[in-house]
Amino acid sequence: MSTAVQDTNSFKEYFRGLFNGISTTVKGMWITFRYVWAVKPVSIEYPEVREVLPERARMRLFNDAQNCISCTQCAMACPVDCIYIASEKLPEGTEIKKTSNGQAIRLKLTQFTIDTALCCYCGLCTTVCPTECLTHSHDYEFSQYTIDGMKYDYLAADVIAWRDRIVKA
Amino acid sequence: MQTRWDIGEPEKPTINIETEQLKSELLTLNMGPQHPATHGVLRIEIWTDSEIVAHAIPHLGYLHRCMEKHSENLDFRGVIPFVDRLDYLASMSMEWTYVAAVEKMLGTEVPRRAELLRILTAELQRIGSHLMAFGTYALDLGAFSPFLYAFEEREKILRLFEEVSGARLLYNYIWVGGVWNDWTTEQLSRVSTFCDTMEEEAKKYHELVSLNKIFVQRTANVGVYSLQDCLDYGASGPVLRGSGLNWDLRKNVPYSLYPEFDFDVPVGTGELGQVGDCWNRYYVRMREVVESIKIIRQVLTKLEPGPVMGKVPKIIKLPKGEIYLRHECPRGELAFHLVSEGDAKQPYRLKVKSPCFTHVSMLPRVAPGQMIADFVATVGSIDIVLGEVDR
Numbered sequence: 001m002s003t004a005v006q007d008t009n010s011f012k013e014y015f016r017g018l019f020n021g022i023s024t025t026v027k028g029m030w031i032t033f034r035y036v037w038a039v040k041p042v043s044i045e046y047p048e049v050r051e052v053l054p055e056r057a058r059m060r061l062f063n064d065a066q067n068c069i070s071c072t073q074c075a076m077a078c079p080v081d082c083i084y085i086a087s088e089k090l091p092e093g094t095e096i097k098k099t100s101n102g103q104a105i106r107l108k109l110t111q112f113t114i115d116t117a118l119c120c121y122c123g124l125c126t127t128v129c130p131t132e133c134l135t136h137s138h139d140y141e142f143s144q145y146t147i148d149g150m151k152y153d154y155l156a157a158d159v160i161a162w163r164d165r166i167v168k169a
Numbered sequence: 170m171q172t173r174w175d176i177g178e179p180e181k182p183t184i185n186i187e188t189e190q191l192k193s194e195l196l197t198l199n200m201g202p203q204h205p206a207t208h209g210v211l212r213i214e215i216w217t218d219s220e221i222v223a224h225a226i227p228h229l230g231y232l233h234r235c236m237e238k239h240s241e242n243l244d245f246r247g248v249i250p251f252v253d254r255l256d257y258l259a260s261m262s263m264e265w266t267y268v269a270a271v272e273k274m275l276g277t278e279v280p281r282r283a284e285l286l287r288i289l290t291a292e293l294q295r296i297g298s299h300l301m302a303f304g305t306y307a308l309d310l311g312a313f314s315p316f317l318y319a320f321e322e323r324e325k326i327l328r329l330f331e332e333v334s335g336a337r338l339l340y341n342y343i344w345v346g347g348v349w350n351d352w353t354t355e356q357l358s359r360v361s362t363f364c365d366t367m368e369e370e371a372k373k374y375h376e377l378v379s380l381n382k383i384f385v386q387r388t389a390n391v392g393v394y395s396l397q398d399c400l401d402y403g404a405s406g407p408v409l410r411g412s413g414l415n416w417d418l419r420k421n422v423p424y425s426l427y428p429e430f431d432f433d434v435p436v437g438t439g440e441l442g443q444v445g446d447c448w449n450r451y452y453v454r455m456r457e458v459v460e461s462i463k464i465i466r467q468v469l470t471k472l473e474p475g476p477v478m479g480k481v482p483k484i485i486k487l488p489k490g491e492i493y494l495r496h497e498c499p500r501g502e503l504a505f506h507l508v509s510e511g512d513a514k515q516p517y518r519l520k521v522k523s524p525c526f527t528h529v530s531m532l533p534r535v536a537p538g539q540m541i542a543d544f545v546a547t548v549g550s551i552d553i554v555l556g557e558v559d560r
Binding site: 017 | 333
């Protein structure tokens, strides 16, 4: 049988156990009590105080539609298929624009939607993007009342208007 | 089997006929799936006789996400985010095991710096995971403050991982061929300061919890797995080492650069009870934290500037064949059985051998005869993560 049960049978062991119990508990209490004055709090009061996110933090995806060349590499890399892209041929005779890093935009982007409710924030799509227009923003507060609200159309006027706020430097 | 409780011979009923007609039967009690002591969504059906557990049946599947089947439709890079979600408290170790299996089939050479960084992250992750185990185990047994102390230290690790990979829990950091980002000198110096504080903290934890009389009484001689049980069921990790076998894949079947490192493998010795009880399993974990700190310190001295990504084809296609590769993860031996059909972009089959699954299956072995409170202590001491059990 277990030794602990046998110990309590002995008179001497009983008092030794009692003393041991009290002393170790007081020791633990003392460690906790020290936190009253000796240790600074580590928690932050969230809505008022906000942590500065690290440079590489992966929050909501943002596509800078002006630089997108509709290559669909991000949609193919996505493990959960949450990126919806549609594009059409440019009408003949249109001037071919260039992205910020010099790639020609040969297709007209007609839809670029990301279902952020489905997105798993793994970052695989941003690493394959040739023009680096698809990035993780630092925006993490985007709860919605309906699940359809989580679908972000990056060609919509309001999202384009946010561009300066969302795009990293 | 030894139990703390022995019912002995039942007394002969000598009272009137009415009491004789009263029958006693076992009460079925569902522990979980929302029970906080089951560490996730494990449902354990226990048959109790008053407060004594007569039988325990674990019911799995509440967190089943079809990960193995799903990964058959993903490219080899796309599986990594899913592998992360297996053991969400030790994602780095999960990623490393999977990636190592792919690399071995692909024949990729990993740069030395990347391999060292992998060891660094895996060992930091081991500390983080064991801190979580420590905190929640104390929480299971009714002590609240150790949980907060553990999370204070774990937060430092998560912050480092967030800075280097971009996420706090599901990193997608270790890639086929290397690691995603390099660590800066500033971050590495913070790792070194963390090692110093963590050593001090570990001493504090021992004073606060490990040697506390109440904690020892709750855990010593409770939930004893004999070594033979562990070998029969195929246990691994701290459960096996807590039962007294010196078996660590990092030492016994060395992989990666582990042979270069000098560290010990803590084994349960049964100082305060029997070998293989809850206290020994807990104590093995706490000593492993110190060993991990040793390894991290050696990594920091060995690190030299260099590339962190090897040469990998843009689209990974594995040759025909299969591989079974296992690594020592915080919870035990994790293994991936990866089968490739040849020149395919997706795995033909990806089977996960999870240590937690084995450990859950060991619960019915030790449950009969335990008090319910002791059973909670046993469930906590094997430190399971249900994401890995159900997959």
